[in-house]
Amino acid sequence: MQPDPAIDRKLLDRLIAEVSAFGATSGGGLNRLCASPEDGAARDWLKRLLAAHGCRVLVDRVGNMFGLLDLAGPHAPLVLAGSHLDSQPHGGRYDGAYGVVAAAVAAFAVAAMARRADRAPRCNLAVVNWTNEEGARFAPSTLGSNVYAGRLDPAAALAATDAGGITLGAALAAIGYAGTDEAPLQPLAYLEAHIEQGPHLEKQGKTIGVVEGNWGTVKYEVTCQGRAAHTGPTPMRERRDALLPAAALVLFVRELSDETGGALLSSVGRIDVTPNSTNVVAASARIFVEFRAVEASMLARACARFEDRARALEGDGIRLAVQRTVDRAPGRFDARLARLIEQEAGARGLASMRLHTIAGHDAVPLAAMLPSAMLFVPSAGGISHNEAEFTRPEDLQAGADVLAGALARLVWDGLPS
Amino acid sequence: MQPDPAIDRKLLDRLIAEVSAFGATSGGGLNRLCASPEDGAARDWLKRLLAAHGCRVLVDRVGNMFGLLDLAGPHAPLVLAGSHLDSQPHGGRYDGAYGVVAAAVAAFAVAAMARRADRAPRCNLAVVNWTNEEGARFAPSTLGSNVYAGRLDPAAALAATDAGGITLGAALAAIGYAGTDEAPLQPLAYLEAHIEQGPHLEKQGKTIGVVEGNWGTVKYEVTCQGRAAHTGPTPMRERRDALLPAAALVLFVRELSDETGGALLSSVGRIDVTPNSTNVVAASARIFVEFRAVEASMLARACARFEDRARALEGDGIRLAVQRTVDRAPGRFDARLARLIEQEAGARGLASMRLHTIAGHDAVPLAAMLPSAMLFVPSAGGISHNEAEFTRPEDLQAGADVLAGALARLVWDGLPS
Numbered sequence: 001m002q003p004d005p006a007i008d009r010k011l012l013d014r015l016i017a018e019v020s021a022f023g024a025t026s027g028g029g030l031n032r033l034c035a036s037p038e039d040g041a042a043r044d045w046l047k048r049l050l051a052a053h054g055c056r057v058l059v060d061r062v063g064n065m066f067g068l069l070d071l072a073g074p075h076a077p078l079v080l081a082g083s084h085l086d087s088q089p090h091g092g093r094y095d096g097a098y099g100v101v102a103a104a105v106a107a108f109a110v111a112a113m114a115r116r117a118d119r120a121p122r123c124n125l126a127v128v129n130w131t132n133e134e135g136a137r138f139a140p141s142t143l144g145s146n147v148y149a150g151r152l153d154p155a156a157a158l159a160a161t162d163a164g165g166i167t168l169g170a171a172l173a174a175i176g177y178a179g180t181d182e183a184p185l186q187p188l189a190y191l192e193a194h195i196e197q198g199p200h201l202e203k204q205g206k207t208i209g210v211v212e213g214n215w216g217t218v219k220y221e222v223t224c225q226g227r228a229a230h231t232g233p234t235p236m237r238e239r240r241d242a243l244l245p246a247a248a249l250v251l252f253v254r255e256l257s258d259e260t261g262g263a264l265l266s267s268v269g270r271i272d273v274t275p276n277s278t279n280v281v282a283a284s285a286r287i288f289v290e291f292r293a294v295e296a297s298m299l300a301r302a303c304a305r306f307e308d309r310a311r312a313l314e315g316d317g318i319r320l321a322v323q324r325t326v327d328r329a330p331g332r333f334d335a336r337l338a339r340l341i342e343q344e345a346g347a348r349g350l351a352s353m354r355l356h357t358i359a360g361h362d363a364v365p366l367a368a369m370l371p372s373a374m375l376f377v378p379s380a381g382g383i384s385h386n387e388a389e390f391t392r393p394e395d396l397q398a399g400a401d402v403l404a405g406a407l408a409r410l411v412w413d414g415l416p417s
Numbered sequence: 418m419q420p421d422p423a424i425d426r427k428l429l430d431r432l433i434a435e436v437s438a439f440g441a442t443s444g445g446g447l448n449r450l451c452a453s454p455e456d457g458a459a460r461d462w463l464k465r466l467l468a469a470h471g472c473r474v475l476v477d478r479v480g481n482m483f484g485l486l487d488l489a490g491p492h493a494p495l496v497l498a499g500s501h502l503d504s505q506p507h508g509g510r511y512d513g514a515y516g517v518v519a520a521a522v523a524a525f526a527v528a529a530m531a532r533r534a535d536r537a538p539r540c541n542l543a544v545v546n547w548t549n550e551e552g553a554r555f556a557p558s559t560l561g562s563n564v565y566a567g568r569l570d571p572a573a574a575l576a577a578t579d580a581g582g583i584t585l586g587a588a589l590a591a592i593g594y595a596g597t598d599e600a601p602l603q604p605l606a607y608l609e610a611h612i613e614q615g616p617h618l619e620k621q622g623k624t625i626g627v628v629e630g631n632w633g634t635v636k637y638e639v640t641c642q643g644r645a646a647h648t649g650p651t652p653m654r655e656r657r658d659a660l661l662p663a664a665a666l667v668l669f670v671r672e673l674s675d676e677t678g679g680a681l682l683s684s685v686g687r688i689d690v691t692p693n694s695t696n697v698v699a700a701s702a703r704i705f706v707e708f709r710a711v712e713a714s715m716l717a718r719a720c721a722r723f724e725d726r727a728r729a730l731e732g733d734g735i736r737l738a739v740q741r742t743v744d745r746a747p748g749r750f751d752a753r754l755a756r757l758i759e760q761e762a763g764a765r766g767l768a769s770m771r772l773h774t775i776a777g778h779d780a781v782p783l784a785a786m787l788p789s790a791m792l793f794v795p796s797a798g799g800i801s802h803n804e805a806e807f808t809r810p811e812d813l814q815a816g817a818d819v820l821a822g823a824l825a826r827l828v829w830d831g832l833p834s
Contacts, residue, residue, distance in 0.1 A: 019645045065459040089692045090645065090700075136694050198650030205823075219650075219695065228507060230802040231707050232634075232776030233615030236679035238799065243685055247667035250660055260591045262653035268660055269648050270693045277553050278636065278656050278686050278705040283507075288695040290648050359649030359696075382655060385697040 005404040015101045016213040016396065018045065019085070020093040027273040029387025034132040034143075035063065035168060040175030042085045045186040046100065046129055051376050053108050055127065059102045059179025061154045063172045064144040066184055069129040071114045071182060071411060075252045077119075077188035078295055079106060079410045081403065082128030084144075084362060088136050094195045096133055098377070098396060102193040103127045106404035117244055117317035123188055127378075131172075137162045138171075140326065145362035149369040162268035168212055175216055189337060189410055193403045195391050199382025200355055207398045208345040209340050209376030212369075215265075215358045216299045219326035220289040221247040222249060222310055225236020225319040228275060228283035239281050240317035245310075246285035252309050253289055256302045263304050265358060292358055294329050328360065334415045335374030337406070344405035345375075350398050371415060374403055422526035422821040426814050432518045433813065435462065435508040444803025446452060447510055451503035451549040451560075452480065452585060457592030458500045463517065463546055470525050472544065476596025478571045480589045481561040483601055484544040486524055488531045488828060493538075494605035496827045498524060498820065499545030501561075501779060505553050509806020511612045513550055515794070515813060519610040520544045523821035526535060529827055538828045540605055547779045548589075554579045555588075557743065562779035565600055567787040605787040606754060606827055609780040610820045612808050615801025616641075617772055624815045625762040625769035626793030627755050630785075632682075632775045633716045635707040636743035639666060639727055642736040645692060645700035656698050657734035660690060662727075663702035669726050670706055675721045681719050682709040709775055712802070713747050745777065753833045754790030754823070761822035762792075767815050792819055 022042035023032030032038040043065060047057050050067030058066045068078075083099020104127045114121050130148070138160040146152035158169035172178040196202075201209050226242030250268045256261025257266040270288040289306070293299040303324075310322045338354070344350040357364075357374060365374045377399035380390040409416070439459035439741045440449030449455040449524040450730040460482060464474050467484030469822070485495075500516020522545045532540050547565070552558025563569035575586035589595040611617075618626050643659030667685045674683040710716040720741075726737045737784075755771070762769040774791060783789045794816035797807040826833070 087695055088694055089769075090697075135696065196649045196650065199652065199655065215649075228803040229800060230614045230776060231684035232632075232682065232709060233613065233774075233801065234799060235616065236674050236682060239684075240618070241671070241684070243688070244669055244671055247664035250664035251668070254658070254661055257653050265649065265653060267648035267658070267698060268696050269697050269699060271660070271688060271690055272693075273688055276687045276689075277505055277802075278707065279552065279558070280505055280507075280686050281684060282686060283470070285804075290695065292649060322474060357650070359647060382651060384650065385694075386645040388699075 005408045006013060007105050007109045007400050012101065012105045012400055013393055015105065019097045019101060024088060025090060025387055027387035029389065030087040030091050031089055032087040033084065033089065034134065034174055036173035038250030039086055039176060040177065043177055047119050049104060050127060054111065058184065059177055060181055060182035060183040061179060061194045062144050062147045062157050062178060063131040063177040064148060064183060065129040065167050066357050068184060069111050069125040071111065071121040071124050077123050077186050078126055078184055079123045079188050079407060080128050080190045081407055083192050083194055086132055086134050087243050088134055088385050090185065090387055091385055092387060094391050095197065095384055096387055098195055099127050099193045102400040106407050109404045111269065113408060114143050118219065119412065122414055123411045125407060125411060126184055132168065133362055138168045142360055142365050144410060146365045149365045151365055151368065163366055187370045190341045190363060190366045190370055191337065191406055192361060192374045193399045193405060194361060194374060194376055196242040196376040196379045197359055197384035198379065201376060201378035202380065204310045204353055205351065206353040207350045207378065207401055209354050209375035210342045210354045211333055211357050211376060212338055213332035213356050213365050214330065215294050215356055215360065216296050216330040217290065217292045217326055217328040217405050218299055218303050218324060218358060220324050221286060221323045222289060223284060223286045223321045225284050225318065226282060229281040231279050232282055234281065239325050241281050242283040242285040242318065245313040245318055245320060246271060246287050246327050248313060249310060251288060253306065256305060260298065264298055266290065271356065294330060294356055316375055326363065331367060332362065333363065333373040334371035337371055340406050341373060341375045341402060341411060344402045347405065348401055350402065375399060422530040422825045424522050424526045424817050425820050429518065429522045429814060429817055430810055432522065433501050435515045436518060440504065442507060442801055442804060444804035446806065447504040447508050448506055449504040450554040451551065452588035452592055454592060456503055457594065460594055463502065466521060466728040467544060467587065470526065473596035475601065476594055477598055477600040478596060479561050479564045479574050480548040480596060480745055481565060481593040481600060485601060486528050486542040488528065488541050491593040493571060494540050494603050495543055495601055496540045497545050497604050498602050498824055499547065499609040500609050500611055501547045501550035503549055505551055505552050505802050508802055509805055511806055511808050512614065512801055516610045517546050519817040519820050522817050523824050527825050528714045530825060537830065539831055540828045542824065542828060543601055548565050549585065550602060550779055555585045557777050559782050565781045566782045568782055568785065570736035581740055603789045606832060607780060607783045607787055608754065608820060608823055609778060609791045610816045611778060611791055611793055612801065613796045614776055614794040614801035615796065618793060618795035619797065619799065620772055622768065623770040624767045624795065624812055625819055627759045627769050627771045628750055628791035628793055629771050630710045630749035630773050631747065631781050632710045632773055633669060633713050633747040634707065634709050634743055634745040634777060635716055635720050635741060638703060638740045638742050639706060640701060640703045640738045642701050642735065643699060648696050648698055650700065658698050659702040660699040661733065662730040662735055662737060663688060665730060666704060666727060670723065673722060677715065680710065681715055683707065697819065711773055733819040745781065748781065748784060750780065750784055750790040756787055756824050757826055757833050758790060758792045758819060761819045765818055767819065792816060
C-alpha cells in the first residue's frame with residue numbers, strides 16, 4: 001500500500017485563476033467557445049503546463065489533448081483523467097476547466113509519489129482535454145470524447161460547422177490544434193471530476209458526489225416553415241407565421257414537465273427565426289428542445305407526446321420538420337470505480353452521496369468504451385451555465401484530493417474487483 | 418393647360434432592372450440594408466442617374482438624397498416625389514425602389530415637357546431617396562423623412578445603432594453619404610408611388626390605389642428577464658426561463674387579432690434570446706410586437722389588454738420591461754392631392770380605388786409637415802417583404818404615368834383647391 005498522494009493546493013488555486021483568464025468576461029464568467037482564439041490560448045497554456053511537469057503532449061485529429069506521464073513503461077495500460085476547456089458563450093469558470101486542472105494537479109501528485117515509491121506503478125497516466133464538450137459552437141456536444149470512444153467518425157466531426165459556416169477542422173487549424181498524433185491506446189479506466197451544476201450536494205451538505213450513472217436525454221431540432229410577408233398590409237388569414245407553432249411548442253415542452261411535477265426536465269434554450277425582422281412575418285423558426293429523465297419510460301412518453309403535438313401543428317401552409325439530434329439512453333458508470341471514489345472520499349473524512357448526472361459529460365460516451373466514473377463537487381446555489389457559477393476553493397481541493405487518491409489506486413493496483 | 422408628360426417606359430424598365438442588382442439575392446430579392454455597401458452602390462447609381470438628367474444632387478446630414486430640377490428659379494416652391502432605396506434583409510425588389518425610380522422617370526418627363534412648354538412652371542421638382550425607411554437595420558423606421566419633417570432630432574438619428582453597435586452616422590460615413598448639404602426648403606407638396614404590399618388592388622382588378630390615409634400603428638419592445646442556468650441539472654422549480662413569458666405573449670398577440678376577426682393586425686416578427694444556447698435556460702428574451710388598426714379605439718383596446726397581460730406574466734423571478742417604441746395615430750393624407758391622383762388615373766383610363774395604407778411610409782411623417790399623398794400599384798398575390806414580391810411592368814408604368822401627370826399639374830398650377 002502506498003501513502004496517499006498529496007496534491008499541491010496552492011498550485012490548484014493558481015491554475016484555476018490562470019485558466020479563468022482565457023476568454024474571461026466582464027461578468028466574471030467565460031466566453032471560450034470550442035476552437036476559438038480564447039480556447040487556443042487556454043490550450044497553449046495547458047500544453048506548457050503539462051510539458052513543464054514532464055508530460056508528453058499529444059494532439060489527435062479532432063484536437064483532443066493528452067498529457068502522458070510514463071510511469072510504467074510503453075506497454076502498460078493507461079489511466080485517463082480529464083474534462084474540457086471549452087465553455088458556453090456566457091458560461092462559468094468551473095464547468096470543464098476544473099476537471100482538467102484537477103486531473104493535472106492529481107496526476108502531478110501521483111507522479112511525485114511514484115518517484116518516491118518503493119513499488120513500481122502498473123499503469124501510465126494521461127491528463128485529457130476533450131474537444132467541444134459543450135456543443136455550444138459545434139454539434140454534437142461531447143464531440144471529442146465520442147470520437148475517442150469510436151462512436152463518431154473523425155471526418156464527420158471535423159466537418160461540423162458553426163453558425164458562421166466555419167468547420168471544426170478549419171477552426172482547429174486556425175488555432176494550431178488540428179493534430180496529427182494517434183490518440184493513446186490501451187486505456188484501462190477514465191475518471192472525471194466536475195462541478196455538480198445542480199443544488200443537491202450543497203443542500204445535503206455533502207462535499208463529494210459519487211456519480212452512479214447518467215439520465216437519459218433526447219434533443220430535437222424542430223424547424224417550423226411558414227412564409228415571409230409584410231406584417232402590415234398582409235391580411236391575417238393570409239399569413240403563415242412560423243413563430244406561432246414554435247411558441248406553442250415552447251409552452252408545450254414546459255407543460256410536459258409540469259405534468260410530471262418536474263421529474264421530467266425539459267427546456268427550449270434556443271430559437272432561430274428567419275428573417276427575424278420586426279416588420280416581417282417569420283418565414284421560419286427553429287427551436288432546440290431537450291427532454292431529460294432518469295427513467296427511460298418517462299422519457300419515451302414525453303417524446304411521443306411532443307412529436308404528436310408537433311404533427312398536430314402542421315397544416316394550413318405551415319410545415320414542421322422534427323429531427324431527433326441526441327438520443328442518449330439512461331446509463332450507469334462503472335460500479336467498481338464509483339465505489340473507489342466513495343472509499344477515497346471516506347478515507348479523507350469527506351461526506352459523499354451518490355447521484356446521477358443529468359447533464360451530458362465526456363464520461364458518458366467514454367463509459368461505452370471503457371470503465372469510467374465521475375465525481376462531483378458542489379455548485380453554489382446549483383447555478384451553472386451562468387457567469388455566476390461558483391465552487392468554493394476548499395471543495396475544489398477536496399475533489400482533486402479524492403481524484404488523486406483514486407488515480408493512485410488505479411495506477412498501482414489496477415481496476416478494483 | 419399643358420399636354421400630359423410622357424414617361425420613357427423603356428427607361429423605367431431599365432432602371433428597375435439596374436437598381437435591382439444592388440444587393441440582389443439568389444432568391445430574386447434584395448438584401449440592401451440601410452447604409453450597407455449595397456445601399457451605397459445603389460445611392461451612387463442614383464446620384465449618377467440624377468446628375469446625368471440635369472439634377473443638382475444634395476445629401477443632407479442623415480443621408481437623405483435630393484435630385485433638384487430647377488424649373489422655376491431659386492425662389493419658387495418645391496414639389497417633392499420619392500421613396501427609399503433601402504430594403505428588408507430578404508426583401509423584394511419593388512418596396513421603396515419603385516417609388517424612387519418612378520419619381521425619377523416622372524420628373525425627367527416633366528422636365529422634358531417644361532423645355533417644350535409655352536407657359537413657365539411655377540414650381541421646382543425634387544426626386545428624393547429617404548434614409549432608413551425600413552427600420553430593419555436602424556430604429557426608428559421612416560428615419561430620414563421624420564428628420565426632414567422636423568419630428569426627429571438629426572443627432573439622435575445619427576446615433577441610432579444597428580445590432581452590431583455601428584451608428585447610422587458611422588455607417589453613412591463609410592459609404593460616403595454623411596452629407597453636409599442643407600435639405601431644400603419651401604416644399605409645396607410630397608407625392609409617393611409605392612407597391613401596395615397587400616392584395617386589395619389585385620383582388621378588385623384596379624390598377625391605381627388612391628391612398629386616403631394611414632392606419633394607426635403601435636409597436637412594443639418587451640424584454641423578459643430571467644436567469645441563465647444549465648438546462649440539465651437545474652431543478653425545474655428553480656428555473657427562471659425568460660423564453661416562457663415571451664412565447665406566451667407571442668400567442669396572446671395573435672389571439673388579440675383573432676378576437677377581432679382579423680380586423681386588428683398583429684405580429685411578433687422578431688425575438689432575440691440571450692444566450693440562445695441549446696443547453697442554457699434563456700436569461701432574457703426580447704420580442705418586437707406590432708398592432709395596427711384603422712380605428713384608434715380598437716388599437717387602444719388591444720394595447721391596454723396586451724400591457725395587462727405582460728404585467729400578469731411578471732413575478733417569481735421573471736421581470737418584464739414593456740417599451741412602446743412606435744405610436745402612430747391613424748391619419749389622413751391631403752384630400753386635394755388624393756383627388757388629383759384619382760383624376761390623373763381617370764384621365765388615362767386607369768381603374769382606381771381608394772384605400773388606406775396599413776404599412777408605414779415616408780409620406781406618413783411628411784404629411785404632418787406638408788400636403789402629402791400616395792398612390793399604390795398592385796402587388797401580385799399581395800406578397801411583400803419577401804423575395805417573391807412582384808408587380809407587373811405595365812402596372813409599374815401606369816403608376817409612373819399617373820405620378821408624372823400629378824407632378825405636372827402641381828408644377829404648373831400649384832396645389833389644387
